[in-house]
Every structure is written in structure tokens, then in C-alpha cells.
Amino acid sequence: xxxxxxxxxxxxxxxxxxxxxxxxxxxxxxxxxxxxxxxxxxxxxxxxxxxxxxxxxxxxxxxxxxxxxxxxxxxxxxxxxxxxxxxxxxxxxxxxxxxxxxxxxxxxxxxxxxxxxxxxxxxxxxxxxxxxxxxxxxxxxxxxxxxxxxxxxxxxxxxxxxxxxxxxxxxxxxxxxxxxxxxxxxxxxxxxxxxxxxxxxxxxxxxxxxxxxxxxxxxxxxxxxxxxxxxxxxxxxxxxx
Amino acid sequence: xxxxxxxxxxxxxxxxxxxxxxxxxxxxxxxxxxxxxxxxxxxxxxxxxxxxxxxxxxxxxxxxxxxxxxxxxxxxxxxxxxxxxxxxxxxxxxxxxxxxxxxxxxxxxxxxxxxx
Numbered sequence: 001x002x003x004x005x006x007x008x009x010x011x012x013x014x015x016x017x018x019x020x021x022x023x024x025x026x027x028x029x030x031x032x033x034x035x036x037x038x039x040x041x042x043x044x045x046x047x048x049x050x051x052x053x054x055x056x057x058x059x060x061x062x063x064x065x066x067x068x069x070x071x072x073x074x075x076x077x078x079x080x081x082x083x084x085x086x087x088x089x090x091x092x093x094x095x096x097x098x099x100x101x102x103x104x105x106x107x108x109x110x111x112x113x114x115x116x117x118x119x120x121x122x123x124x125x126x127x128x129x130x131x132x133x134x135x136x137x138x139x140x141x142x143x144x145x146x147x148x149x150x151x152x153x154x155x156x157x158x159x160x161x162x163x164x165x166x167x168x169x170x171x172x173x174x175x176x177x178x179x180x181x182x183x184x185x186x187x188x189x190x191x192x193x194x195x196x197x198x199x200x201x202x203x204x205x206x207x208x209x210x211x212x213x214x215x216x217x218x219x220x221x222x223x224x225x226x227x228x229x230x231x232x233x234x235x236x237x238x239x240x241x
Numbered sequence: 242x243x244x245x246x247x248x249x250x251x252x253x254x255x256x257x258x259x260x261x262x263x264x265x266x267x268x269x270x271x272x273x274x275x276x277x278x279x280x281x282x283x284x285x286x287x288x289x290x291x292x293x294x295x296x297x298x299x300x301x302x303x304x305x306x307x308x309x310x311x312x313x314x315x316x317x318x319x320x321x322x323x324x325x326x327x328x329x330x331x332x333x334x335x336x337x338x339x340x341x342x343x344x345x346x347x348x349x350x351x352x353x354x355x356x357x
């Protein structure tokens with residue numbers, strides 16, 4: 001079982017996250033260093049993780065894509081995606097993994113929302129604009145994939161063998177597409193998607209990586225992607241598998 | 242005369258949006274640029290129907306012929322697009338060079354490994 005941790009300048013927290021993950025899940029850990037300029041790679045290696053370093057920044061989607069291709073090439077049958085800032089709890093990751101077996105799920109989403117949008121996980125602060133846009137995405141995606149997903153942009157996910165096989169060659173790497181479009185692809189290919197509410201922790205350190213303009217731009221872009229999804233040509237397989 | 246102009250410009254803008262969407266559908270045009278060019282098309286439609294407003298603004302500024310503002314705006318916008326594309330190319334060039342260097346060192350490392 002592989003844990004993928006995408007990281008951009010998270011030297012402050014990634015060591016601790018890796019240690020917690022190894023202790024709680026007994027999994028192999030790969031940190032995808034997305035062009036960090038600090039000691040992220042060195043700290044991660046010292047903490048016992050495999051490190052894949054991008055030559056320059058590709059974005060979190062690109063990092064997960066690299067991680068998924070690594071998982072596929074190394075033959076892992078289960079993958080959990082966890083953030084490097086400590087917001088994702090290993091105990092909650094274990095719950096995601098349990099769903100792969102219990103629910104025969106191929107893809108498990110850890111939602112930051114509970115009871116529709118009535119509550120958010122402790123530690124997850126969301127502005128009104130963000131909440132509205134996430135609700136919109138949820139509505140668009142849920143309708144197309146026939147499963148209700150409330151948190152379509154969650155980066156806290158578990159993948160089973162079928163999901164890895166389907167997604168690794170064609171994983172969409174654009175910001176927001178990597179989560180939202182993945183759900184659409186999963187729906188297309190008949191993968192079973194399950195969503196559970198998870199508790200989150202406050203960021204342990206470091207700074208968040210995206211600004212408002214960028215988020216708005218990519219939100220518009222991903223809405224276009226969702227609307228066009230069904231009529232688009234399939235994306236080409238990337239590289240050697 | 243005016244309504245013909247509106248229809249003409251709107252038709253062009255609609256065709257523009259349709260072409261962009263088709264290219265995105267065929268995965269020939271990146272999604273990022275699609276938004277830019279769709280924005281252009283929508284702006285075209287808006288401007289073609291907002292002629293009275295443009296004439297007002299033109300008068301305020303001291304421009305005699307309304308459409309001159311539209312042309313000027315269009316030219317400035319195209320300049321902006323060219324600048325943006327130049328920046329994209331610059332970034333891609335830099336990244337290509339980084340990749341070339343990485344390959345150089347990887348190849349050297351492979352060459353130094355004894356062949357089994």
C-alpha cells in the first residue's frame with residue numbers, strides 16, 4: 001500500500017507527517033517534491049520516504065499524476081493521497097482505506113463537509129464564495145456520475161487497484177481538474193466512488209499555495225471541462241507505463 | 242444599417258466561440274487558452290449590442306466615431322494577448338532547457354553504470 005504525499009516547500013511539516021503515516025498505516029510513502037526550494041526532499045528522505053523530485057513546479061495535480069504513475073509502475077494495489085501540511089489525519093486515512101474493502105469501492109473521497117453542507121470538519125475554514133463554488137461543482141459532478149459527491153475538490157482520497165489502473169495513464173493534472181475530472185472519469189469507467197466525512201486538523205505549519213484569482217480562473221476552466229466532458233475526445237496515454 | 246452590424250459582429254463572435262469549443266473538444270487547444278478566446282467572443286457580442294453606450298463614452302472622451310473605440314480596444318487587447326503568449330513561450334523555453342540539462346546528467350549517470 002502506497003501513500004502519496006505531494007509537497008511544495010513543506011520542509012517544516014513533511015517529516016512529522018511521514019513519521020505519523022508510517023507509524024499508523026505501515027505503508028510505503030512516496031513524497032512528490034514539486035519543485036521545492038527548501039529542504040523538503042532531504043527531510044522527506046531522512047524520514048524514510050521515497051522522494052520523486054520534479055525538475056520544476058508542475059502543480060499538485062502533476063504531483064499526484066507522478067505519484068500515481070509510480071504506484072502503477074511499482075505495482076501497488078492501493079494508494080492513499082495525503083497532504084504534507086498535516087491537515088489529513090492518518091487515522092482518517094485508515095477509514096478511507098477501510099471503505100475500499102467494506103464498500104467494495106474503487107475510489108474513496110474524504111469529504112470536508114458533513115450533513116450536506118451544514119457543517120465543515122473542524123479545522124477546515126471556508127469562505128462563502130468557496131462554499132458556493134464547491135456546491136456548484138458538487139451539483140454538476142453528482143449529476144453526471146450518478147453518485148452524490150459533496151466535496152469534489154478533496155485531495156484526501158484512497159484508490160483501489162481498478163482505479164489505479166484506469167487513472168494512472170491518463171490522470172488529469174491541471175489544478176482542480178485533478179480532483180473534479182477524476183470523478184467524471186471514474187463515473188465513465190464504471191468505478192465505484194464512495195464519499196465519507198472526515199475530520200481534518202489545522203495546518204501544522206507553512207503557507208497555503210493558491211491565490212484568489214488563480215482559484216477563480218481554474219474554477220471557470222473546470223466548469224467548462226465538466227460541461228464538455230462527455231463529448232471530448234479521450235486524452236492520450238502519458239508516457240511509458 | 243446598425244442592426245446589420247450587430248448581426249454581423251455577433252455572428253463572428255458566435256462562430257469564434259463555437260470554433261474554440263470544438264478545438265477544446267478535440268483536445269487541440271488547451272483549456273486555459275480556451276477561456277481567453279471564449280472571453281474574446283463574448284466581449285465581441287456584448288460590444289456589438291452596446292453601440293449606444295460606446296457612442297456615449299466616445300463622446301465623453303472626445304472621440305468622434307464610436308467604433309474607433311472598439312477598434313482601439315481590440316488592438317490593445319490583441320497586444321495583451323501577444324504579450325501573454327510571449328511570456329508563455331519564455332517559460333516553456335526555460336523549462337525545456339531545464340529538461341535538457343536533466344537528461345544530460347541522467348544519460349551520463351547511465352553511461353557510467355557498468356552494462357550487465
